Every structure is written in structure tokens, then in C-alpha cells.
Amino acid sequence: MMGTYCEICGLPVQLDHYVPMPGGGFWIWREDDSDVCDPAVAFGAEHAWLSRAVALCWDETPPAPVIEGTVHEGYLESADGEGAGVFPDIDDRGAAHHACWQLAGRPASWQPLSYLRPPADLEKYQQQLFDFQAFADDGHSWMLADPDAGTPDGGRSRQRILDLLRPAS
Numbered sequence: 001m002m003g004t005y006c007e008i009c010g011l012p013v014q015l016d017h018y019v020p021m022p023g024g025g026f027w028i029w030r031e032d033d034s035d036v037c038d039p040a041v042a043f044g045a046e047h048a049w050l051s052r053a054v055a056l057c058w059d060e061t062p063p064a065p066v067i068e069g070t071v072h073e074g075y076l077e078s079a080d081g082e083g084a085g086v087f088p089d090i091d092d093r094g095a096a097h098h099a100c101w102q103l104a105g106r107p108a109s110w111q112p113l114s115y116l117r118p119p120a121d122l123e124k125y126q127q128q129l130f131d132f133q134a135f136a137d138d139g140h141s142w143m144l145a146d147p148d149a150g151t152p153d154g155g156r157s158r159q160r161i162l163d164l165l166r167p168a169s
Contacts, residue, residue: 010122047145055076056109
């Protein structure tokens with residue numbers, strides 16, 4: 001089990017995560033309905049955007065289409081079965097949330113966004129799987145809100161992503 005993170009906003013591109021078991025150890029909650037426990041965080045419709053992803057090539061040569069789909073175990077698969085590995089520094093592509101990619105202007109590769117740096121404040125949550133429970137306990141649940149939602153948290157989430165997309169001066 002391995003988490004994959006958006007190269008723009010740093011949040012996971014899937015909802016799979018560890019859930020502490022009573023007495024120690026962890027269950028794995030999987031969003032594909034094969035889970036054996038309840039999620040650590042109550043996911044709702046406002047979190048669906050976290051599972052809609054795109055795979056972009058790191059460079060533009062040769063030109064390759066953007067693949068849209070869902071990520072499981074570091075592999076993005078589209079509805080038609082096309083797919084690609086999206087592990088940074090291993091695969092030829094990297095993953096982003098569809099919403100983040102749209103806010104970035106829908107680039108065809110990562111080259112126009114080569115100035116991006118991962119948000120360092122999320123590193124402590126980016127473990128083998130994202131630590132949703134600690135993230136929520138630390139007061140960051142608003143970042144999980146859909147940036148396209150017309151809610152205060154959605155607006156705040158959108159502004160955070162836009163700020164990350166702004167090149168440093």
C-alpha cells in the first residue's frame with residue numbers, strides 16, 4: 001500500500017488511509033469498498049475531488065496525452081482502462097487532482113509548472129498513506145474541501161491552491 005500525492009497541492013489523490021486498531025496496529029480503509037473498518041475521517045461528497053486525478057508527463061518530449069482517472073497503489077487508471085504509473089522520480093508521469101490541474105490552466109505536461117515546490121507543511125502527514133486523522137486533529141480539514149465548492153472552506157481551499165500556483169517573486 002502506497003500513497004500518491006498531488007504535485008500541486010500536496011494532498012493525497014486517493015482516500016485510502018490507516019485507521020488505528022484498538023490495542024495497537026492499524027487497519028487500512030480503502031475507498032474501493034474493500035475496507036474492513038470505518039474511515040478515520042467522515043468523507044462526504046465534498047471530498048470526492050480528492051479522488052479525481054490526472055497523470056501528466058514530466059516533460060513534453062515526446063508529447064503524450066493527459067490521462068484522467070483514479071489512483072490506486074501509485075497507478076492512475078482511466079475509465080477506459082488506459083493508465084500510467086505516477087510515482088515521482090520513478091515513473092514518467094506525476095499525479096495531480098483534476099481540480100488543481102484545472103486551476104493551473106490544464107497544462108499538457110509538468111514543464112510549465114517546474115517552479116512548483118511541494119508544500120513542506122504537509123510532509124508530516126505524507127506517510128506511506130496520508131494521515132487523515134492527524135491532519136483533521138491539527139485543524140486542517142478545511143483543506144480537504146472541494147476547491148470548486150461555493151462554501152467558505154471550499155473558497156479557502158481554492159485560494160490555498162492558487163497561492164501554491166503563484167510563482168515566487
